[in-house]
Amino acid sequence: MENLEQAIQHKIDFKTKPLGSLGILESLAKQICLVQKTLKPKIQKPTHLVFAADHGITESGVSSYPSSVTAEMVKNFLRGGAAINVFCRQHQIDLKIIDAGVNFDFEENEDLINSKIRKGTHNFLHTPAMTQEELEKCFELAGKQVDIVFQNGSNCIGFGEMGIGNTSSASMLMNVLTNFPLEECIGKGTGLSQEGLANKVRILQQAKNNHPHPKNPMEALQTFGGFEIAQICGAMLRSYQHNMLILVDGFIATAAFLCAKSIEPNIQNNAIFCHQSDEQGHQRMLDFLGAKPLLHLDMRLGEGTGCALAFPLIKSAIKFFNEMSDFESAGVSNKD
Numbered sequence: 265m266e267n268l269e270q271a272i273q274h275k276i277d278f279k280t281k282p283l284g285s286l287g288i289l290e291s292l293a294k295q296i297c298l299v300q301k302t303l304k305p306k307i308q309k310p311t312h313l314v315f316a317a318d319h320g321i322t323e324s325g326v327s328s329y330p331s332s333v334t335a336e337m338v339k340n341f342l343r344g345g346a347a348i349n350v351f352c353r354q355h356q357i358d359l360k361i362i363d364a365g366v367n368f369d370f371e372e373n374e375d376l377i378n379s380k381i382r383k384g385t386h387n388f389l390h391t392p393a394m395t396q397e398e399l400e401k402c403f404e405l406a407g408k409q410v411d412i413v414f415q416n417g418s419n420c421i422g423f424g425e426m427g428i429g430n431t432s433s434a435s436m437l438m439n440v441l442t443n444f445p446l447e448e449c450i451g452k453g454t455g456l457s458q459e460g461l462a463n464k465v466r467i468l469q470q471a472k473n474n475h476p477h478p479k480n481p482m483e484a485l486q487t488f489g490g491f492e493i494a495q496i497c498g499a500m501l502r503s504y505q506h507n508m509l510i511l512v513d514g515f516i517a518t519a520a521f522l523c524a525k526s527i528e529p530n531i532q533n534n535a536i537f538c539h540q541s542d543e544q545g546h547q548r549m550l551d552f553l554g555a556k557p558l559l560h561l562d563m564r565l566g567e568g569t570g571c572a573l574a575f576p577l578i579k580s581a582i583k584f585f586n587e588m589s590d591f592e593s594a595g596v597s598n599k600d
C-alpha cells in the first residue's frame with residue numbers, strides 16, 4: 265500500500281503544474297486511487313439513491329411543511345421535476361427512488377422501489393421510532409438495493425433523502441453520537457421561524473428526557489429513526505463492503521454516515537463529502553468527522569443534491585490524474 269501511495273503521489277507531483285497547485289483535486293484523486301487500488305482510477309455507472317419516509321414526530325409541529333409533502337415529492341421525483349432529477353440528468357447520474365416508509369399507497373411504478381417498512385415511524389417523543397426488527401429490515405432491504413446497483417456495474421454511489429421531519433431525527437442522532445449539546449444540533453430545517461425553532465428545541469429536549477441513554481448507536485437509530493435514515497446507513501455500509509465510492513451530502517445523510525461509521529470506522533476511507541449544508545449543526549458534524557466537504561453553496565435542501573453538484577469535480581480529479589502530461593513527456597522544465 266505504501267508503494268501504491270508513493271506511486272500515486274509521484275504521478276500527481278510530476279504533472280505539468282506547480283507542486284500541489286490542484287489543491288483538493290489532488291487529495292481527491294489520491295483518495296480515489298487508494299480506494300480503487302490503482303493508478304488508473306475510473307467512475308463507472310454513477311448512481312444516486314433517494315430514500316423517502318415519513319416521521320411520526322411531525323405530529324409535534326417540528327417542521328414548517330406538512331408531512332403530506334413527502335409523498336407529493338416522491339410523485340414529483342417520479343415525474344422528473346425535483347432538484348435532484350434535474351442535477352442527476354445534467355450529470356448523467358442514474359437516479360433511483362426508494363420508498364422506505366412513506367405514508368401513502370403508491371401505484372405500481374417501475375421507477376419506484378418498494379422498501380416500505382411501515383407508513384412512517386412512531387412519534388419518538390413518546391415511543392421509539394421503530395422496533396429492532398424494523399431496523400434490521402431497513403439494513404437488509406437497503407443492502408439488497410446496493411447489491412443490485414453494484415451488480416449493474418456501478419462503483420460510485422450517492423445518497424439522498426426525502427422525509428418531512430427528518431432534520432429532527434438527524435439532530436437527535438447527532439446529539440447521541442457526537443455529544444454536542446442538543447441545542448447546537450438543532451436547526452431550522454425547511455425554514456422554521458424563531459418561534460418554530462424554539463418549539464422544535466423544546467420538543468426534542470423532551471424526547472431526549474424520555475429516552476436519555478440509548479445504549480449504542482443502533483439503539484439511537486431505532487429510537488429516533490427514521491426509516492430512510494436507517495436505510496441510508498445500511499446502504500452506506502453495504503456500499504463499503506463492495507468498495508464503492510460513497511458520496512455523502514447534507515445534514516441528514518451525514519447523520520446516517522455517523523451511524524455507519526460507528527459500526528465500520530474504515531468506511532470514511534471511501535467517503536467523499538460533497539457539500540456543507542446551511543443547516544445549523546452540519547459544520548460541527550463534519551468537523552467531528554474531520555471531513556472537508558468539496559462545496560459550500562449555502563444549500564439546505566437535501567435529496568442528495570450536493571452529491572450531484574460535486575460530481576463534475578470528482579470527474580475532474582480523475583481526469584487530471586489520468587490525462588495530464590508529466591514534465592518529461594511534455595518537455596516542460598521542472599523546478600530545480
Ligand SMILES: Cc1cc2ncn([C@H]3O[C@H](COP(=O)(O)O)[C@@H](O)[C@H]3O)c2cc1C
Binds near residue numbers: 333431
Ligand atoms: C418541497 C420540499 C422538497 C424537499 N426536498 C427535500 N426536502 C428536505 O426537507 C425535509 C427536512 O426538513 P424538516 O425536518 O424541516 O421537515 C426533508 O424532506 C429534506 O429532504 C424538502 C422539503 C420540502 C418542503
Ligand SMILES: O=C(O)c1cccnc1
Binds near residue numbers: 453513563565
Ligand atoms: O442538509 C440537509 O440535508 C437538509 C437541510 C434542511 C432541510 N433538508 C435537508
